[in-house]
Amino acid sequence: MRSTGTHHRHRRRSTDRSTQAIVLSLPAALVVGLLFVVPLALLVWMSMTDWPLLGEPSFVGLAQYDAILDDPLFLDAIWFTLRYTLITTVLLTAVALGLALLVQQTRFGSGFLRTAFFLPAAMGLAVASLLWFALYSNEVGPLSDLLATLGLVDEPVNWLGTPDGALWSTVLMVIWRFAGFYMIILLTGLQAIPDQVYEAARIDGAGWWRTFTGITVPLLRPTLALVLVLSVTGSLLAFEQFYVLTGGGPDNSTVTVVSTIFRQAFTLFDLSWAAAMSVVVLIALVLANIVQLSLIRKGDES
């Protein structure tokens, strides 16, 4: 009898607790549902209809997805975006790690340097792009004059006028804008590495490079992984920097995937095609992140 009573009471308490849990999580569920699930469902529905700006949509099934694969601009944009992602991620991670190592030790001036490197990250990406657009302009910008005064170039540099120039000028701006932000993330990772480990390495007679490859990098791996995921995802979704700096030019050489979605929706008024493109990009991003995270986990186990 007694045990049954306890059991009963226990069960009632656990029922109470789970009801309580459901009630407590309701607001969060509601927010996720309203802000994520509903728009996502709407997006998928939109991609399978012919969706006019004014008037009633009509169901067309997967026809839009078929058409996307025949769009050369979208396919070229995929390759360009992948290329940009690779370049940006490698360079950005390297520069950010370099900066983090530079300001890792607390010594005279390191606080100032940390702040200086981080400052660009406090600026909106569109604003930063506009700033650099002016810097790159040979009419009003000082960059070409500066290089000429230093004797590095003979004539004004055509920053954004050639396909390669446009890509690398944008990469340079993006590194300037994001390196400080990733530096801070890496710095927290660096400072979590116990001093004793470094001391032990020093006692064992390890040089700087040996310490870096043998201790810093392995122990920094989770932080580096975070930086990689952020950089890859951000670069795959690149839009503002190219919209402002190059407008996709010259000769469509810097059109990113998101640019084509934007063009399809807002220049060509083709909302359902843009929705289908977005679904494709979403699936690709989810897959990319699954791959990256599983690689990181695999590394953790070994």
Next chain:
Amino acid sequence: MRENTFGHRLGAVLAAALLTTACTSGDVGDADAETGQTLTLWTRAATEAQTRAFVDTYNDLGRNTVELTVVPNDTYLQQVATAAGGRSLPDLLGADVVYARNFIRHGFYTDLGDRLAETDLLDELAPAHLDAATADGAQYAVPHTLDLSLIFYNKVLYREAGLDPERPPTSLPEMMEHAEAISALGDGISGTYFGGNCPGCLLFTLWPMVWADGGEILTPDGTASAMDSETIGPILQTYRDAYAEGLAPESAAQENGISWLQPFAQGTVGVAPLGSTMLRLMPEHEGLEIGVAPIRGMDGGESTFVGGDVLGITATSTKTAAAWDFLSWTLTEDVQREVLTSGGDVSVRTDIAPTDGTDPHLRTFHQVVDLGRVPTAVNFGATFNDPQGPWLQFARAAIFGPDPVDTTIAEHRPRLDSALDVAG
């Protein structure tokens, strides 16, 4: 107290709902009054000076209040699309005349045919613009401003180069000869200039050269390209040679339209086709004395691109009577004189002819407007104005690319055709 408030609110909501129903079902409700309304009007930045002058003059009358929103040219389509998707279009919507067909196709505008039929306006307004805003016999918008492409030349530089400042070029090859003479002045002076990375600038200035000698750009229904190596070929070749010879500054290849008129306004460019509405924006100075002349073709024919904007009432507006009050007012003879011609712009009415006292530039504008064309195509924006569209790729390949012009035309024409094809 709480319940009381709730009751009040419920009552208010119900009353509002009833009112809305009454207004939409009734023929004449308060919301459809001709006066006492606040109207919203959107226009792109290119037309700001003219539209603002209309709006300010109208608001002073006290009949209705028009609230003007000016949208940057490059983002106009995006803003309109977003507003249409959210059912929040303004009452009055301006459109670059070449976009009119597309806006009509998306159902943005309401038919003005019956209201126009009660006036004599249809006989008096610029026919090319009226035509561009017509679909299936319905008239969806009316001319708002005209922007004509013409040759602008700097008389100061003409004199310095030993050219006669009263003799503008009479053919495209002659324009480039003048440009060559002026280029020879050196010292940062260029013979000519053009928007080599600006799809709108290129079509606005190059197409009249094709029309001038009887060529066509588009098929009559605007669903395919009619360009070939005989019509546009020699024109693109002339520009290609001119750029290769350095008659235009190197930066012309990157000019995306933002600073298109700057070099000419500064007085460092000899002769170039530009737009009539830019005249207001370029005050003359020591180094700049402006002459205007019709755009000429290879053989010396004249033509112009009749650009500019049309204005219509949106299909979602609930204040059509008041909106029509504004629209019809802008088209009256007195207002056209007061707002447009007195400021140096061409009237959208064909019955306002220049008189002896008319400014000579405006006189030239009037002279070319009858020769001009408004090309129309449903997919005009996507094909020609879009920086990612096929026209800019084509024109840039022809002027700056490695292949000969003929090869480029043959290669790019199918892309233009498929972009223009409405069914595809």
